[in-house]
Amino acid sequence: MxxxxxxxxxxxxxxxxxxxxxxxxxxxxxxxxxxxxxxxxxxxxxxxxxxxxxxxxxxxxxxxxxxxxxxxxxxxxxxxxxxxxxxxxxMDRFNRILEVDKDNFLVILEPGVVVKTLQEEVDKIGLMYPPDPASTGFATIGGNIAENAGGIRAVKYGVTKHYVMGLEVVLPNGDIVKTGSKCIKDVAGYNLTELFVGSEGTLGVITKAVVKVVPKPEARRTMTATFSTLEKAAEAVSAIYATGVRPATLEFLDRISVEAVEKAIGFGAKPEEGALLLMEVDGSDHALDSEVEKIQAACEQCGVITFRKAESDEDREDLWKARRALSFALCEIATEWEDDDISVPIARIPKMIRKLDEIAERYNIIIANFGHYGDGNIHIGMTTGKDGGPFPKQAKQDVVKAVVELEGRIAAEHGIGCVKVENLHWNIDEPTMKMMRSIKALFDPKGLLNPGKVMLKG
Ligand SMILES: Cc1cc2nc3c(=O)[nH]c(=O)nc-3n(C[C@H](O)[C@H](O)[C@H](O)COP(=O)(O)OP(=O)(O)OC[C@H]3O[C@@H](n4cnc5c(N)ncnc54)[C@H](O)[C@@H]3O)c2cc1C
Missing domain, CATH: 3.30.43.10 (Uridine Diphospho-n-acetylenolpyruvylglucosamine Reductase, domain 2)
Incomplete structure (x- = not known):
């Protein structure tokens, strides 16, 4: 009280x-x-x-x-x-973009600015703020910084931490501290900026940020490629990377996801198509055709079933249709899903999917996998189906164990929050956890800022 x-x-x-x-x-x-x-x-x-x-x-x-x-x-x-x-x-009243510094590729803004507002503002002058979570229309920059949010362009452009240059933060005792600067090269003191990025609001309240923006790419091309299995798709990803092309976006849908979307919206998937890659390359217009050709050749070398290229904005929307329809399509299988957000080193995605298939079989559940192939981030949806009864919670623990066996991370871009707090020890050993607790105690000796998040009390 x-x-x-x-x-x-x-x-x-x-x-x-x-x-x-x-x-x-x-x-x-x-x-x-x-x-x-x-x-x-x-x-x-x-x-x-x-x-x-x-x-x-x-x-x-x-x-x-x-x-x-x-x-x-x-x-x-x-x-x-x-x-x-x-x-x-x-933090909704902290909603001002304070300065767009085009010459220095910087924006100074308050944390309550909605990400899309920032993106649209800089787009007007030929710049781009690359972090692009699917929640840009309602998530704030402060929330993105606190979570180190990712999104679909992380494979080429990195995640939020790569764009935060400096912060103003109010500490639990009321002190106002400033970290970082407007300079690209800056080793004046500890890198406190990165300590706050991803700290999930447990160390201080962000009240201002300096973020980096980049020139907006001149053009982009969108493609999809389907394969019989995710293993085949994985081979294609390795082959694409071997060409030296770095897609900006490299999303995937596994067999259950492809089938669910096909059933829901009929996007033309054939029964033999068990994995879909959605790819975008961006850069200077004249270079992109050759990049697309290299990607197509790499996919063909790995047994692609269908390769589609967007020739217009309308085509692009069409190619994105399957990915965008996924959440809704999965609701046809079940309305209640246990979601997870994990990452593994990218070459281990097929192994992780095999382990997930084993878990699905072990517990007689349905597991749909999709997400950001290019950076190893899998979004996992698990359910017993519409009439399947209660979800076996142990299956979630088996997922955690599988992630750890493959040297992955139990949280890729959605944070630990209070939902995964009991599982953090699977990724962070005790001496490291102790160090994290000491850092928390230094900033917040009474443990009053966002308690119950990230880690359990020691
Ligand atoms: C449909 C949908 C799609 C999504 N897609 C993606 C995606 O593609 N990639 C991705 O990474 N995430 C995604 N997310 C998750 C979510 O949008 C992100 O985690 C986002 O960063 C949260 O921002 P928010 O402003 O809503 O923060 P909140 O949910 O309000 O808060 C998140 C955390 O930030 C802290 N926080 C907020 N503001 C401050 C502040 N000023 N100072 C200190 N701490 C603060 C809070 O205490 C909390 O710990 C998605 C979510 C939805 C619903």
Missing amino acids: LNQEFIDSLKQLVGEDRCTFSPEDMVAYSYDANPEKRAKPEGVVSPLNREEVSEIMKLAYRYDVPVTPRGGGSGYTGGCIPVEGGIVMA
Whole structure:
């Protein structure tokens, strides 16, 4: 229960219109995109500027109130859910792009800016912000930085951490720190920027960011290739990489996913097609035709069944149709799916898929795999089907073990949050975990900032 003195002080600090304690509002802040985890806060505050964030943090520290930062609430692992109560700090008012510095390829912005807004703003002047999660329309830059979000262009352009040059962060004790700079080369001091990137709002509240942008590629080409098995598709990926071509996007659908989409929208898949690759290359227009030719030759060398190239924007949309229709198509198989987001070294994707097939057989469940082949990131959907009864939870643990056996990571781009917190030890050994706990304690000695996330208390 929040102390009345704390509530009164908070109201005084930001005004009654920017904090709420009503039961209805608490429900609205009790969830994110994860279907299972729910926890209501006891209050929600929407600060306007870093000074207010700092004062709120100091107040929360004085009264021992947990604070959970929240961006767009689109996380898949419960990162913004206040599992230990306290207040949610909604960052939606931090929604300004402060400076677009075209000459230095930089943008300075507040964390509540929706990613698509940033992308559209720089696109107008021939620039591109490459991180491109499927949630760009509603996820915020702050949430992307806190999660080190990935997306479909990571294979060529990297993930969010590759674009964050500097941060302004309010620490749990209210101190305001600045990390990094506008300089590409910068070894002045520890790389604290990268410590905050991916820290899931557990070390500080981001109030400003300097991000890097790149010249927008002149053109792009889109292709799909189908194969009888994922092994064949994997051979093709190796052959493509051997040509020296680096696709910007290299997505895949496995047999169950292909069949589900074919059943749902009939995109023309043949029964023998058990894997689909969706690829895009981008760069200067004149170079792309030769890249497409190399990719096509590599696919043909590996037994491609159908190779399609987009000749127009309309064709491109058509080729993307199968990938975009996937979530909806899987709902035809079952409405309840246990999702996972893992990564393995890319050459081990076929091995990982074989292990997943074994798990499916062992527990008599359906497993659909799809995702970002080019960077080893598999999104796994598991279900017992429409009439299949309760999901065997042990299957999820078997997935974790399989990931670890292949030296993969139990979280690729959706974070640990509170959903995977008990499994982190599979990837992080005890001495390393101890170091992480010490870092957390240094920033947040009372453990009040986003508690219950990333790692268990020691
Ligand atoms: C349909 C859909 C598709 C998605 N596709 C992708 C994808 O392709 N790739 C991908 O990587 N993810 C994807 N996601 C997951 C999600 O969008 C990302 O994790 C995103 O980064 C979350 O941003 P958010 O603003 O919604 O953050 P929230 O969900 O609100 O919060 C996420 C974490 O960030 C912290 N946080 C938020 N703002 C701040 C701040 N200012 N300071 C400190 N901490 C903060 C929160 O405490 C929490 O721990 C998808 C989600 C959905 C629903």
